[in-house]
Amino acid sequence: MADDKNKRDARDRNQVAAGEDYELAYLEEKLGVSRQQVKDAIAAVGNNREKVEEYLSKNK
16 A cells, blocks of 8 residues: 555654655755765665764765
């Protein structure tokens, strides 16, 4: 069954959806890194937003 877009909560806010361009673009702009760096960070530490941002901050 498809997601019900009318039901909203914070379950996915702590994850980066690597398949969504707007998610990658947000991190690119926020941290001043390239799209490939964001993808590499997700590959290295998983899709936990906090870990991805920490990894990118340390490895610019």
